[in-house]
Amino acid sequence: MNPDISKVLDEILPLVSKPARYLGNEWNTVRKDHDKVQVRFALAFPDVYEIGMSNLGLAIMYHEINSRDDALAERVYAPWVDMESEMRQRGVPLFSLETRTPIKRFDILGFGIPYEVSYTNILNMLDLAGIPLRQSLRKGSDPFIIAGGGTALNAEPLTDFIDFFVLGDGEEVIHEIIDCFKDWDNQGRPGGRVGFLERAVSITGVYVPSFYDVEYDVEGWITSIAPNRSGVPARVSRRIVADLDRLTPPTSPIVPWTGIVFDRMMVEVFRGCSRGCRFCHAGFTSRPVRERSPEKVKELARELVRRTGHQEVSLVSLATNDYSQVRDVLCELAGELEDQGVNVSLPSLRVDAYSIGLANEVNKVRKSGLTLAPEAGTQRLRDVINKGVTDEDYERALTAAFAAGWDSLKLYFMIGLPTERDEDLHGIAEMAKRAVDIYHRVTGRNPRGHIVTVSTACFIPKPHTPFQWEGQVPLEELERRQRLLRLLLRHRNIQYRWNDTKGSFIEAALSRGDRRLGDVLHSAWQKGCKFDAWSDQLKYDAWLAAFKDVGLDPGWYANRRVDYNRVLPWDHIDTGIRKEFLIDEHMVAMRAGLRDDCRWDRCHICGVCIDRPGVRTRIKPHGSVKMPKPGARDEK
Amino acid sequence: MTNQQQVVNKIGRQTILLKLNKGPEARFISHLDLMRALERAVRRADLPIAYSEGFNPHMKISFASALALGATSEGELVEVVVTGSFEPEALMNRLNEHLPLGIQISAAGYSPEGKSLADSVEWAEYILGIEYGGADSEFNWASLLDGFWKADEVMIERTNREGRKQVFNLKPLIRDLKITGQKGSLVVLKALMKAGSRGNARPEDLVKGLALIGEAASLTLRSIHRVRLFGDENGRPTPLDQGLHTINEKALPGNDQGDEA
Numbered sequence: 034m035n036p037d038i039s040k041v042l043d044e045i046l047p048l049v050s051k052p053a054r055y056l057g058n059e060w061n062t063v064r065k066d067h068d069k070v071q072v073r074f075a076l077a078f079p080d081v082y083e084i085g086m087s088n089l090g091l092a093i094m095y096h097e098i099n100s101r102d103d104a105l106a107e108r109v110y111a112p113w114v115d116m117e118s119e120m121r122q123r124g125v126p127l128f129s130l131e132t133r134t135p136i137k138r139f140d141i142l143g144f145g146i147p148y149e150v151s152y153t154n155i156l157n158m159l160d161l162a163g164i165p166l167r168q169s170l171r172k173g174s175d176p177f178i179i180a181g182g183g184t185a186l187n188a189e190p191l192t193d194f195i196d197f198f199v200l201g202d203g204e205e206v207i208h209e210i211i212d213c214f215k216d217w218d219n220q221g222r223p224g225g226r227v228g229f230l231e232r233a234v235s236i237t238g239v240y241v242p243s244f245y246d247v248e249y250d251v252e253g254w255i256t257s258i259a260p261n262r263s264g265v266p267a268r269v270s271r272r273i274v275a276d277l278d279r280l281t282p283p284t285s286p287i288v289p290w291t292g293i294v295f296d297r298m299m300v301e302v303f304r305g306c307s308r309g310c311r312f313c314h315a316g317f318t319s320r321p322v323r324e325r326s327p328e329k330v331k332e333l334a335r336e337l338v339r340r341t342g343h344q345e346v347s348l349v350s351l352a353t354n355d356y357s358q359v360r361d362v363l364c365e366l367a368g369e370l371e372d373q374g375v376n377v378s379l380p381s382l383r384v385d386a387y388s389i390g391l392a393n394e395v396n397k398v399r400k401s402g403l404t405l406a407p408e409a410g411t412q413r414l415r416d417v418i419n420k421g422v423t424d425e426d427y428e429r430a431l432t433a434a435f436a437a438g439w440d441s442l443k444l445y446f447m448i449g450l451p452t453e454r455d456e457d458l459h460g461i462a463e464m465a466k467r468a469v470d471i472y473h474r475v476t477g478r479n480p481r482g483h484i485v486t487v488s489t490a491c492f493i494p495k496p497h498t499p500f501q502w503e504g505q506v507p508l509e510e511l512e513r514r515q516r517l518l519r520l521l522l523r524h525r526n527i528q529y530r531w532n533d534t535k536g537s538f539i540e541a542a543l544s545r546g547d548r549r550l551g552d553v554l555h556s557a558w559q560k561g562c563k564f565d566a567w568s569d570q571l572k573y574d575a576w577l578a579a580f581k582d583v584g585l586d587p588g589w590y591a592n593r594r595v596d597y598n599r600v601l602p603w604d605h606i607d608t609g610i611r612k613e614f615l616i617d618e619h620m621v622a623m624r625a626g627l628r629d630d631c632r633w634d635r636c637h638i639c640g641v642c643i644d645r646p647g648v649r650t651r652i653k654p655h656g657s658v659k660m661p662k663p664g665a666r667d668e669k
Numbered sequence: 670m671t672n673q674q675q676v677v678n679k680i681g682r683q684t685i686l687l688k689l690n691k692g693p694e695a696r697f698i699s700h701l702d703l704m705r706a707l708e709r710a711v712r713r714a715d716l717p718i719a720y721s722e723g724f725n726p727h728m729k730i731s732f733a734s735a736l737a738l739g740a741t742s743e744g745e746l747v748e749v750v751v752t753g754s755f756e757p758e759a760l761m762n763r764l765n766e767h768l769p770l771g772i773q774i775s776a777a778g779y780s781p782e783g784k785s786l787a788d789s790v791e792w793a794e795y796i797l798g799i800e801y802g803g804a805d806s807e808f809n810w811a812s813l814l815d816g817f818w819k820a821d822e823v824m825i826e827r828t829n830r831e832g833r834k835q836v837f838n839l840k841p842l843i844r845d846l847k848i849t850g851q852k853g854s855l856v857v858l859k860a861l862m863k864a865g866s867r868g869n870a871r872p873e874d875l876v877k878g879l880a881l882i883g884e885a886a887s888l889t890l891r892s893i894h895r896v897r898l899f900g901d902e903n904g905r906p907t908p909l910d911q912g913l914h915t916i917n918e919k920a921l922p923g924n925d926q927g928d929e930a
């Protein structure tokens with residue numbers, strides 16, 4: 034423990050909210066001697082502790098790095114505003130939780146980026162650490178700033194501030210990066226900082242943004258993105274771990290003192306999702322589906338309970354109901370762990386009676402609120418987004434749920450989806466009212482209070498999805514649709530919650546943005562923007578002023594529709610999905626056409642399993658997808 | 670020593686009383702988080718803990734009294750109910766292997782029959798670090814305490830949990846006050862104060878009361894350390910941990926603890 038920082042913390046901690054966020058000392062914390070390892074890694078999360086500690090990716094990285102004898106990893110989260118101001122007042126630099134070491138003293142600082150509206154927090158954390166914000170201004174002794182996570186696949190606005198991005202699954206590539214750093218270090222750090230980047234760029238999954246030049250035309254459209262030196266790939270491939278069973282996932286993750294957002298132990302049952310919901314960034318950027326075998330899942334769950342003492346284990350993935358052995362695994366674990374007072378849960382449920390039945394079997398106790406996400410209010414629009422939920426699925430799911438004892442329901446929808454019309458909003462209201470009717474019919478009760486809560490989020494056309502060419506519906510129109518829904522959802526049993534349109538507008542601009550937004554980010558941060566994901570912290574006017582300062586229009590970024598033949602800011606990032614496939618999906622979407630899941634249908638040649646050795650859909654214990662004959666790609 | 674046969678009750682359960690330290694590493698852990706940490710340690714240690722009946726069973730673990738956030742302690746008391754017979758010492762040792770830094774069990778024994786633990790608490794002994802921040806370089810602590818004892822009543826105000834202000838007399842809630850050390854403007858006080866459900870004085874209340882006696886002397890509470898919890902026998906405070914025989918030498922507080930301020 035750094036004594037200087039500890040001493041000041043003793044004075045600060047009584048003054049700030051939730052001091053447990055800054056303590057460290059949690060069970061399973063790994064503390065190593067900084068002088069006995071060669072590579073010191075700080076793992077950072079640009080939001081508060083409770084959110085960061087719920088992030089499985091960072092827990093995996095912590096475990097991977099600390100499993101090595103030659104390296105250590107320590108954590109740091111964004112201090113909340115009260116803590117930040119105390120730290121700045123007393124000159125306390127950003128420090129790690131484990132040993133309270135100033136972050137500036139680490140070799141590598143790796144951010145896990147959860148969402149675009151955390152970018153200003155990254156800048157703020159670098160500043161608090163005393164590290165130059167712009168990568169071009171960093172000196173030899175500064176840590177390398179790297180970033181990973183799903184958002185890293187389209188984080189062009191961050192390129193000025195990040196030395197390199199790590200794309201895709203991190204378990205294997207992190208070791209290659211550490212080994213590469215060691216070699217460079219052992220040889221006396223030839224070539225300085227650039228020397229290391231020039232070595233790292235040859236690792237698949239490493240994207241060094243400063244090695245690419247971007248050109249624009251007078252209207253601001255990108256005309257080319259090209260490497261500016263040799264040895265740099267024209268497109269950077271995302272890393273894909275071929276088989277989850279070859280990994281050793283963390284069994285002793287840190288047990289927080291205090292309650293966190295997902296206060297449960299997570300067992301990842303599969304990675305990737307090929308359901309093909311067309312709005313879903315995570316789905317299209319994590320293919321193919323790779324299941325963990327049921328034996329490994331059960332073993333992992335038992336180990337986690339034994340080593341953490343947690344009271345809840347959650348089987349996580351993008352859609353756990355799709356895990357081929359979900360029923361057996363869930364029931365076996367639930368039965369076995371019940372005696373220890375441990376719950377086994379599913380993080381989200383599909384809208385169908387089977388999923389409800391499953392949840393009912395394992396979760397006999399807490400049936401307070403059920404959450405379902407039909408996403409759109411009419412069959413037509415659900416077909417446009419390829420969310421394969423029918424009205425019958427919905428009816429049956431709700432009938433089963435209310436019969437099983439759930440007594441309230443949360444429904445999640447998006448507004449502003451491509452092709453959305455007012456009738457789709459009426460559809461949302463009808464679905465909510467139908468839920469109330471089903472409740473009355475099934476339970477025979479007619480209470481006064483809320484039974485159904487409808488929540489809507491504003492749709493953001495995300496990079497790497499079939500909707501990447503669409504624009505976000507303009508702010509005023511989104512607000513009109515929210516007002517319409519407020520009217521339509523006036524009902525004593527229905528509550529309506531909507532999200533802040535302004536926050537999602539900024540998010541859309543950043544999400545669909547290019548490198549020029551780096552200056553906007555910097556200016557917004559200077560104007561005090563941080564914690565933009567917190568609606569009570571978002572400084573919308575400051576953001577608009579920042580765009581204006583730089584001479585860019587956030588509306589152009591958020592709302593522009595892009596032709597298929599234009600260069601997109603993230604075109605040099607290869608998620609594995611072919612652009613032709615996304616174009617095809619987009620066209621099928623406009624006709625409200627459906628596409629089946631390749632797991633149960635056949636390969637649709639999205640591209641990710643083609644030309645990548647060992648990468649294929651893996652259904653455990655044995656199963657995969659019928660693949661086309663070689664050459665089929667060209668016929669299509 | 671209590672006879673084990675006596676305490677194993679009809680359904681084969683027994684209640685074990687534990688004394689717990691909360692060190693500086695854990696002093697910013699809230700009471701709720703402390704309970705959760707203990708539950709998780711019990712599960713990791715795989716102890717045969719008893720669960721409550723009902724729809725949402727929870728572990729039978731109960732604390733004597735909640736400790737304020739920011740305070741350290743060497744005298745927290747916790748009761749745990751285990752199924753079957755279990756030696757307190759074995760339970761203590763096993764649990765200690767699974768407790769996070771800053772939390773340690775220092776003693777264990779069988780819980781006495783009778784009143785519930787929380788209901789038995791009447792007094793709590795604290796060591797408080799209080800700083801005088803005024804201009805008077807000759808500030809006299811001894812006469813301040815004198816003044817406190819001489820006063821008929823010490824009426825102070827505090828805000829209750831619902832946010833409403835209450836005025837009450839602090840005097841009968843303070844039983845003992847002693848200066849145990851002094852360093853510059855900082856004084857270390859040992860205080861025996863009312864605790865539990867039949868009246869409760871917080872260290873902040875005492876500082877407020879003393880400031881009042883010292884005619885608005887500027888006093889700041891710098892550290893809170895709870896030493897021991899007491900019950901009441903015929904009007905005499907009696908330690909609630911006196912039945913504990915199995916002591917964990919390693920967890921006994923060091924000399925620095927308590928007056929670390």
Ligand code: SF4
Pocket residue numbers: 307320321322631632635636637638639640641642643649650658
């Ligand atoms: S390449 Fe084929 S099998 Fe693989 S994820 Fe894409 S559609 Fe499915």
